[in-house]
Amino acid sequence: MTAPERTMKAAAQATADPLLSVRDLSIYFRTGRDRSNRVVDSVTFDVAAGETVGLVGESGSGKTVTGLSLLGLLPDGIAWSEGDIRFDGRNISGMSEPELEKLRGRHVSMIFQEPMTALDPVFTVGDQIAETLLTHFRMSKKEARERAIQALADVGIPLPQKRAEEYPHHLSGGMRQRAMIAIALACEPQLLIADEPTTALDVTIQAQIIDLIMKLVSDRETSLIFISHNLGVVAQVCDRMITMYAGQVVEDGPTDTVLTKPLHPYTSGLLGSVPRKSISASRLPSIPGRVPSPDAMPEGCRFEPRCGHSRPPCTAPQVLERKPEGRAVRCCRHEELDLKGALE
């Protein structure tokens, strides 16, 4: 596999600056003529070159819209964002649509949960990969075709020459997700955003796709933002994990440390509620209540109404406090609490 543009990646690694830096990102959705809801609130995080970062949380936590906004893909006129998104030294948040088009698929790519809706049903798989290549590189159609077949081979699709001629409906769910990955990585982007890429797949196929994503991003030193509600998958794939709750980052840190000793009660609650195959006798701890709706956010800590450790100071708004060892937590009581991790 040729590497058409390693220079940018090398430059990014050479400087100490992170590849992606998100500062105070807020996302609003219009709910009426003069009304809107803030669904993502001042999200701040960095992704270094070659780093794999998991974004975890339940439905409605804002993980997916955060991912979409990084590519300027929020639905026009309905949603908009504030804040600063810097990618490889450039400001994404201020980019025009033509500038974004040069970035998408070339430097930043995204794959989605349901490959069938993300692939175009009326074009062959090979054409869809070639399209990406022809958009971003000066090459002949023949060359693009050859590269497309190679891309299919790279994602472990058997008989790539034949598969390139087929339409998405000919492929199984697992093969479609491989084809999606081939399209996303065809131009060797520096950052891949994967939004629940294995959620719709069987566990055996999920294992194949996880192995494939891990191998491809590590071979190519691609940075990865992996959005998932499945803590097991994130534990396997990601160096670092960021927990989101009700539109805010509540915890950020190295995956293994967070799993062993979470600092936020919500992270701890999530870890506890996952059933484990080895334990069957005890009751599963669950988190009472539900995620607040964006138009009725608690004034103070957003998790406070569901938190078993709530005290009077928790009714005040919480700040994301930076901690040693690259950790951060949004909980004023984190120093006094001894929360359960994945091992208890």
Added chain:
Amino acid sequence: MTMLKVEDLRVTFMVNMGRDPLHAVDGVNFELGEQQSLGIIGESGSGKSTIARAVLSLLKISNGRIEMEGETIATPEKPGRAGTYGVQIIFQDPHAALNPRVRIITSLVEPLEIQGIGTSASRREAAMEMLGKVGINPQLAMRYPHELSGGQKQRINIARALLLRPKILVADEATAALDVSIQADILNLYRDLQEEFGLSFIVITHDLAVASYVSDNIAVMYLGKFAELGPSSVLAKNAAHPYTRALMSAEPEALPRHMQSTGRLVLKGEIPSPVSPPSGCRFRTRCPIAVERCATEAPAWREMGPGHHAACHFAEEVMAGRPLAAPAEAAE
């Protein structure tokens, strides 16, 4: 006491314009005791939901017999009548299972109306009481489905199923669409209800951890047949079928990297078409230890221990810990 007995169950669909038979369930036997729970796991297309539908008489069986408390309730000649013998189901999508145009209370009392149980007032009273038992504030009964969360709707579906006082509740991927903290609530609720109503459960799921959390026994299904059936604790630690081992090892655990099991067994390829299953052992095309014999001779359903059966020529060796070579990456 045996609640449900399923003997040599086969369900065949005709596909490709009626030319080819598809054996969705191809000779399955199991029993379910009182207050017991059976988990059925397998990949999409393995036939697990078809078993659920057969047990509920939502489809006609092609062979075999289904017995409930010693009475035959369904054979190919005399199909069962759904809803008449104490088996109810809850489905995966809690929203799709409720009529969006009517209030919750209307959906709840409808099964009782159809069965002609009680008076209008007693039906409402029973519905309100049942909502309390599944942990829903009875005031929500006057709401419409879109006003409730997924977890609340699933509890309401459970309440509706329980109003007919079933002896067996079938949960077909009933927590797959829910967030983990909500899923934990529903799984705990299963346990409470099992005790309170003396219910037996059949839990159909692709999630092994869910199956082992709620089930006494687990059946592992592959292409219409059981590969293995046994106590959850035995299958979790000492599975006899390579497919069970593969499923166990494929499930990622939320543990720090140094504690994750090493030597993960990632299966090659995908489940073959059930229209033309492989000869001999159906799993052989993806099995890491398959030999020639597996292609010619279908493995017998053998007893491996108390209540533990498996269909593999090498079941003893697998149980004894024979290493299952981990192929590097799928489908070169």
